[in-house]
Amino acid sequence: DADVTQTPRNRITKTGKRIMLECSQTKGHDRMYWYRQDPGLGLRLIYYSFDVKDINKGEISDGYSVSRQAQAKFSLSLESAIPNQTALYFCATSDQSRQARGTDTQYFGPGTRLTVL
Amino acid sequence: KQEVTQIPAALSVPEGENLVLNCSFTDSAIYNLQWFRQDPGKGLTSLLLIQSSQREQTSGRLNASLDKSSGRSTLYIAASQPGDSATYLCAVTGNQFYFGTGTSLTVIP
Numbered sequence: 001d002a003d004v005t006q007t008p009r010n011r012i013t014k015t016g017k018r019i020m021l022e023c024s025q026t027k028g029h030d031r032m033y034w035y036r037q038d039p040g041l042g043l044r045l046i047y048y049s050f051d052v053k054d055i056n057k058g059e060i061s062d063g064y065s066v067s068r069q070a071q072a073k074f075s076l077s078l079e080s081a082i083p084n085q086t087a088l089y090f091c092a093t094s095d096q097s098r099q100a101r102g103t104d105t106q107y108f109g110p111g112t113r114l115t116v117l
Numbered sequence: 118k119q120e121v122t123q124i125p126a127a128l129s130v131p132e133g134e135n136l137v138l139n140c141s142f143t144d145s146a147i148y149n150l151q152w153f154r155q156d157p158g159k160g161l162t163s164l165l166l167i168q169s170s171q172r173e174q175t176s177g178r179l180n181a182s183l184d185k186s187s188g189r190s191t192l193y194i195a196a197s198q199p200g201d202s203a204t205y206l207c208a209v210t211g212n213q214f215y216f217g218t219g220t221s222l223t224v225i226p
Contacts, residue, residue: 111160
């Protein structure tokens with residue numbers, strides 16, 4: 001079984017709809033991240049969470065919100081989807097609870113392809 | 118704002134050739150630099166992580182170097198194989214996480 005799972009894997013929706021992307025991990029990691037990937041722009045960080053009570057905005061948080069329901073679950077919401085939010089979305093985790101800063105490797109989920117019409 | 122650039126954007130080489138992928142970043146205040154591999158339709162797999170105090174890391178046929186002062190990293194792939202065909206991304210960790218746009222590598226049998 002995959003350590004980091006994302007649901008759904010593909011989603012097509014219409015402008016104005018509310019969408020939730022979910023991420024679950026079985027790695028026991030404290031840190032979780034949401035990225036979006038666009039052709040020619042690479043991955044950009046949307047939000048990240050260092051533990052259940054800690055939520056931080058990333059580079060491009062406008063139009064998105066997140067919820068860390070448990071250590072293992074981190075959801076990304078688009079309250080009112082718009083076409084320029086069409087992208088590939090990745091969830092990632094890392095564990096730095098027992099290591100010095102700078103040594104944490106990120107582990108990625110398989111991605112969710114979202115299309116907003 | 119940190120900017121991460123990868124050159125070239127695409128590279129095609131014959132099997133067996135040694136190759137170098139380049140990554141540059143504008144802010145040297147980083148904790149680490151990572152190289153990832155991305156296969157089509159899949160997530161990213163971490164290949165190597167270099168801490169800011171380190172100069173290089175090796176894993177099998179892969180060797181990554183880091184020159185923090187000049188804002189550069191290279192990923193060296195020895196004796197390339199068709200299975201190495203993928204997109205390679207570098208990422209730096211500072212106060213946030215920044216990815217390059219990737220180099221798409223094709224190894225021709």
